Structures are given as C-alpha cells and as structure tokens.
Amino acid sequence: MSTYVVGHQNPDTDSICAALTYANLKQELGADVEAIRVGKINAETEFILDEFDVDEPELVEEVTADDQVILVDHNEKSQAVEGIEEAEILEIIDHHRIGDVETGNPIYFRNEPVGCTSTIVTKLYQENDVEISDKMAGLLLSAILSDTVIFRSPTCTETDKEIAEMLAEQLGVDIKNYGVRMFKAGSVVKKLEPKELVTNDYKEYQFAGDTIGVGQIEVMDVDEVDGIKDDILASIEELVEENDYKFLVLLVTDILAEGSLLMVSDSGIEVVENAFDVTVENNEVYLDDVLSRKKQVIPVLSDYLTQ
Amino acid sequence: MSTYVVGHQNPDTDSICAALTYANLKQELGADVEAIRVGKINAETEFILDEFDVDEPELVEEVTADDQVILVDHNEKSQAVEGIEEAEILEIIDHHRIGDVETGNPIYFRNEPVGCTSTIVTKLYQENDVEISDKMAGLLLSAILSDTVIFRSPTCTETDKEIAEMLAEQLGVDIKNYGVRMFKAGSVVKKLEPKELVTNDYKEYQFAGDTIGVGQIEVMDVDEVDGIKDDILASIEELVEENDYKFLVLLVTDILAEGSLLMVSDSGIEVVENAFDVTVENNEVYLDDVLSRKKQVIPVLSDYLTQ
The missing domain is CATH 3.90.1640.10 (inorganic pyrophosphatase (n-terminal core))
Structure with a gap:
C-alpha cells in the first residue's frame, strides 16, 4: 500500500x-x-x-x-x-x-x-x-x-x-x-506540436451530460500563434471527434496584454457566441481582460449549458 | 439578498x-x-x-x-x-x-x-x-x-x-x-410520538439510485423504548411507504452502555443482515460498540449497497 x-x-x-x-x-x-x-x-x-x-x-x-x-x-x-x-x-x-x-x-x-x-x-x-x-x-x-x-x-x-x-x-x-x-x-508555442499545444494544460468538464474540453496556453504575445492557427484548429476538430466532445475551447492567453484569444471547434461556435455575447469569426474571438479559465470561462459556459 | x-x-x-x-x-x-x-x-x-x-x-x-x-x-x-x-x-x-x-x-x-x-x-x-x-x-x-x-x-x-x-x-x-x-x-423518548422519534435526528442518503432513511435517538438506557417498539416499527413502515425508500433504519443509541439497538423496516432486513453480518429478529438487532451513524453505520451500508 x-x-x-x-x-x-x-x-x-x-x-x-x-x-x-x-x-x-x-x-x-x-x-x-x-x-x-x-x-x-x-x-x-x-x-x-x-x-x-x-x-x-x-x-x-x-x-x-x-x-x-x-x-x-x-x-x-x-x-x-x-x-x-x-x-x-x-x-x-x-x-x-x-x-x-x-x-x-x-x-x-x-x-x-x-x-x-x-x-x-x-x-x-x-x-x-x-x-x-x-x-x-x-x-x-x-x-x-x-x-x-x-x-x-x-x-x-x-x-x-x-x-x-x-x-x-x-x-x-x-x-x-x-x-x-x-x-x-515555459513558453510552449515553439516547443510543441499543434495538438500538444491544445492539450498541454487541458481539462475536461461535464455539463448536463455532455463533455467539453478546455485547453489553455499562455504566451507573452498572442501573435506567437499566428502562423499555426490552421494547424491548431485541425487539432481541435480531431480531438472533438476522438473524444466525442460536445465542443472544445482553447484559450491563448496573452500575459502582457491581459486578454485571451478563444479558439473553438465548429460545434461550439454557437455556445460561445451566446454564452459570452460575442461574434466568433474564423473559429476565434479575442476576449479582453479574460485570463482565467476557472473564473472567467468555465462559470460562463456552466451557466449557459446548465440553465 | x-x-x-x-x-x-x-x-x-x-x-x-x-x-x-x-x-x-x-x-x-x-x-x-x-x-x-x-x-x-x-x-x-x-x-x-x-x-x-x-x-x-x-x-x-x-x-x-x-x-x-x-x-x-x-x-x-x-x-x-x-x-x-x-x-x-x-x-x-x-x-x-x-x-x-x-x-x-x-x-x-x-x-x-x-x-x-x-x-x-x-x-x-x-x-x-x-x-x-x-x-x-x-x-x-x-x-x-x-x-x-x-x-x-x-x-x-x-x-x-x-x-x-x-x-x-x-x-x-x-x-x-x-x-x-x-x-x-434532551431525552426524546417521553416527549415525542413514535413517528417523531424516528425522524427527530434523521437523514436521507442516496446509494446506487435508491434513497434510504437513517434516524437516530440517544437514550440513557435502551430499555426506554421497550413499551413502544411496535408503534415505532409501524411508523418506520409508514415512512418507507410515504417516501418510497428502499428501507429505513433507526438507531436507538444507549449512551451509557455504548451500543445501539438497530431497528429496520422489513425491506431492509436482508441488507442489514448481510452488511453487518448479523441476524435480525423482530426487525431489530443490538450492535455492541456502535454509536456513530456517520462512521459506523453509513460506511457499512454504503460499502454493501454500492459494491
């Protein structure tokens, strides 16, 4: 023991x-x-x-x-x-x-x-x-x-x-x-493959019987991911399929600018738009002042999905 | 607010x-x-x-x-x-x-x-x-x-x-x-009706989808309930029916002797016998050294019912 x-x-x-x-x-x-x-x-x-x-x-x-x-x-x-x-x-x-x-x-x-x-x-x-x-x-x-x-x-x-x-x-x-x-x-962008970027700091949550995935990466500048966004989105869709998620969200958090680029699978666009009252374009939306998955993202999704 | x-x-x-x-x-x-x-x-x-x-x-x-x-x-x-x-x-x-x-x-x-x-x-x-x-x-x-x-x-x-x-x-x-x-x-036996005795210090628990009820009364001598056992058992069966319980257990805990008389509805006799490895007679069994519902009764029922 x-x-x-x-x-x-x-x-x-x-x-x-x-x-x-x-x-x-x-x-x-x-x-x-x-x-x-x-x-x-x-x-x-x-x-x-x-x-x-x-x-x-x-x-x-x-x-x-x-x-x-x-x-x-x-x-x-x-x-x-x-x-x-x-x-x-x-x-x-x-x-x-x-x-x-x-x-x-x-x-x-x-x-x-x-x-x-x-x-x-x-x-x-x-x-x-x-x-x-x-x-x-x-x-x-x-x-x-x-x-x-x-x-x-x-x-x-x-x-x-x-x-x-x-x-x-x-x-x-x-x-x-x-x-x-x-x-x-700790900057992960250059070290990891796109799929690893999504799952590097990653959690699953259960809401109303569905599973969603929420990953987060922290960068000194959100531009760090500019060249690899298509690869990241492909990885996101792949993970949704593999794990039968309702949807998957990745937060690319800009530490210095104090905001997060939220990237989301096709299946989660509507939820994100409604829950955060924003418009998602090209599977992404920049959220000013959002740094915390736990305090600023999960409660919003939880409120919307379990209402 | x-x-x-x-x-x-x-x-x-x-x-x-x-x-x-x-x-x-x-x-x-x-x-x-x-x-x-x-x-x-x-x-x-x-x-x-x-x-x-x-x-x-x-x-x-x-x-x-x-x-x-x-x-x-x-x-x-x-x-x-x-x-x-x-x-x-x-x-x-x-x-x-x-x-x-x-x-x-x-x-x-x-x-x-x-x-x-x-x-x-x-x-x-x-x-x-x-x-x-x-x-x-x-x-x-x-x-x-x-x-x-x-x-x-x-x-x-x-x-x-x-x-x-x-x-x-x-x-x-x-x-x-x-x-x-x-x-x-605080001795409750003389003050309360039999049904109130059962529910005076009373909790419901969910195990594997079923609800059970567990009441407890503390007495200075377990003999205090001798004259009213039939009324207590009738109240127990009534509560099981009213609340659609799997079963109901009442612990009559003898503070000085440091043991409890466990009284149980018909529907719980088999569970109690198997979980505690005892023989129940007339819907009751005396358990030496059992004083705590939380530590000595609920874990035993939980282990048995969720195994």
Whole structure:
C-alpha cells in the first residue's frame, strides 16, 4: 500500500509543486507519503525544478484499491489519476470549484478561493509550525507566480500576494524578474506540436451530460500563434471527434496584454457566441481582460449549458 | 439578498450551534450574515440555548436565487435547506463524508475528520484571532459534547477533547456533570410520538439510485423504548411507504452502555443482515460498540449497497 500526494492530469506547475511541497509537509509531520505525478512535466515546471534543484516526482499512471491518495489542485474525478474510484481518498487540498468527488468517510478537505493551491500549502506549513526549506519555498513561490500569472490573474487574492512576497523575501528573489524568466522558459508555442499545444494544460468538464474540453496556453504575445492557427484548429476538430466532445475551447492567453484569444471547434461556435455575447469569426474571438479559465470561462459556459 | 449560515434539515445541536457561532465569527470579522435554522429545535438544543441565554436562530424554510448560503454541518443537497440548488453557496464548514454539493466557482470548503463542526468553528475563531464570548463558548462546548456523546463516540478526536476542555475551562464548567444534564434534558423518548422519534435526528442518503432513511435517538438506557417498539416499527413502515425508500433504519443509541439497538423496516432486513453480518429478529438487532451513524453505520451500508 502506498499513500500518494497527487495533482491533476496534464499537470501544471501548481499540481507538481503542491504535490511535492504538501508531501514534504506531511513527511515533516511524520506521515509516510510520496509525491507523484500523473503526466509529463511541462517546460515551465522543468525550469523551476532545475532552478531549485528538486527531483521531479515519480510518474504513476494508475492507482489501485490498495492505494491511498491525497489530491492537490483538483477535486473532480475526470481530472484525477486513473483508478481514483478504487483508491481511498485521504485528503483534498484545492482552490477550484467543488466538483464531483464523494467519499464514504469524513476526510480533510481544504478548499479556499485563492489563486493557487500552493498558497494554501504555505498556510498549512504555518498552521503546523513547520519551517519551509528554501527548496520548498522556491516551489511554492513559483507555483503562486505561475497560477496567478505574476498576480495578474483575477483569481489572485491578497493572500496569494502576501505569501508570495514572504517566500520571495526568504529566498532573496525579485518576483518580477524571476516570474518573467519562468514564463519565458515555459513558453510552449515553439516547443510543441499543434495538438500538444491544445492539450498541454487541458481539462475536461461535464455539463448536463455532455463533455467539453478546455485547453489553455499562455504566451507573452498572442501573435506567437499566428502562423499555426490552421494547424491548431485541425487539432481541435480531431480531438472533438476522438473524444466525442460536445465542443472544445482553447484559450491563448496573452500575459502582457491581459486578454485571451478563444479558439473553438465548429460545434461550439454557437455556445460561445451566446454564452459570452460575442461574434466568433474564423473559429476565434479575442476576449479582453479574460485570463482565467476557472473564473472567467468555465462559470460562463456552466451557466449557459446548465440553465 | 440575504446571506445565511445554515445547518442541515432536522437540525441537531451541532447544526444550530455551529450556525450561531460561525455567524457570530463572520459578524466579528465584518460580514453581514445571519444564522438560520431549517427545522424545529430539539429538546437538547432548547436546553442549551436556555442555559447560555442565546436566542434561537430564525426559521427559514426555503432559500431563493437571491440568497447566499454558508452551509455548516452538512454538504449533501438532500440534507440542505429547500432551494439550495438556486442559492449561491459561499462556504461550507463540515465534518462529514464529502457529498454531492457542486459549485460553479471556487469556495471556502473546510471539512475535517473531527467529531463536531463546532470544533472546526472554534479553530476558525483562533485562526482569525477573534475572542470567543462566554455565550458562544457555551454553544461550542455543548455541540462538541453532543456530537461526540461526551467524548464516547468513535468520531471523537483528540482535537475535539482539547478544544472542549479549553472551552469548559473558560466557562468554569464541569464537563461530565454538564454533559449528563444536557443529555437528560434532551431525552426524546417521553416527549415525542413514535413517528417523531424516528425522524427527530434523521437523514436521507442516496446509494446506487435508491434513497434510504437513517434516524437516530440517544437514550440513557435502551430499555426506554421497550413499551413502544411496535408503534415505532409501524411508523418506520409508514415512512418507507410515504417516501418510497428502499428501507429505513433507526438507531436507538444507549449512551451509557455504548451500543445501539438497530431497528429496520422489513425491506431492509436482508441488507442489514448481510452488511453487518448479523441476524435480525423482530426487525431489530443490538450492535455492541456502535454509536456513530456517520462512521459506523453509513460506511457499512454504503460499502454493501454500492459494491
């Protein structure tokens, strides 16, 4: 039997860093747990692990009835490690909407409306009076800067900022400098194939019985995708077909301009036009001030599709 | 628009006291919230409110799309105030299994595997550096003694004990003396009709598409129900029929002997025999060491019915 601390599928930086740091906290408190990941580490996370000299968590693609899991950064079954239905869920630390995970027994479930799971993990170090090592502080800071897009995301709260500033001070790191270096290291456009671009930071959602897919890539300039839009749209249609989605949306988020180009499969054009009250042309529409999938896109789609 | 702090239907002491105290904490922190109840206050809670001179929360039987709610002591829709599907859920403070509540946005959800919601509320006073008044300390202490059956329930943790002892010290109250007075004041057998006995502390659960009902009464001696068992069984069958339940279980919990007489409708005899590996005679079986519906009965039924 193993007890795993695990983030969501297609792990982003917060899912990896929150798993590593929360596992570290539990270990410091005497628990026998191990951080794992359920997918490939992205370029941004690779940069961070290298920067703070931390080994990547082991890849575990499926858990079994013998395993116990602590979920970080997600609480929806469709986003969790394969086999989650069999395993025992021990705890959940998250900052998303409350999803469909149910348990037979009472568990520790700590969900807070902050910008990053690692913000909550930092609070848990403090509440448990456990000192944060520089390595762990580096991971926590990086995850907060990543999830809040250096405090620019509307999901970012004062708590995220205060905690990030405290961690940066411990490390002697300049937040803006480091954040921009981190995001540049993570820019995915040139590294990935069009289909990988769509699924690199990707989640499925269930609404009224239908499944939709929502991917997001962050760029320093939305022009970065200009030359490959046709290939991206072809990949989007391919994924819709393969997975029998109602539709698929890709957000190309421009960090500096603070807006997102929303690209959508043919089957989702009408929903996007009605839900956001916009006109979609060539399967795309630019949404000013939209940076957060979780806070600005999913609630709008959810409201429209479940009304 | 109102913002309500509300416990579950058929409110027990924890649901009333956690609503009152958490509303008080939120008010101290500057929020405009109001504690409400969704059902009749039981005799034990009445004793407590009288003892600490606190007004009962207002009865609100239904919430609307204009209302915001903070759920305490439950996180299952079937146990919540009418209209919960319409209202906006702002927060959840609970100590039960993770149920079926879903939200569109991230919320504060604090669920801990402790014996009582009021234990968590006390921690939240401490985490927010808010002083606990004697009135609120009285409600918190009473709820902990009630939910943990004066520390006898297997759901009781060291945290519950430590916090109850701290509150008792603040109040200068002898825990055992006060607890026994409180439970005696709350003894329901002589006050209620048989059908009310079944539904006095009562919850519905959904398993594999079927609904079951599980009531619990606590007595100082299980003999208290000897003369009225036939009437209780008739009420049980009536409730099964009226509500189209798969079956209904009533736990008559003997606080001093630390066991429960489980009474069950005809339709549930086979499930109870198989799930608990016991023999049911005259629709009843005495279960040694079983005190907790949540921890010792629901998981057993859940495992059996969803296997």
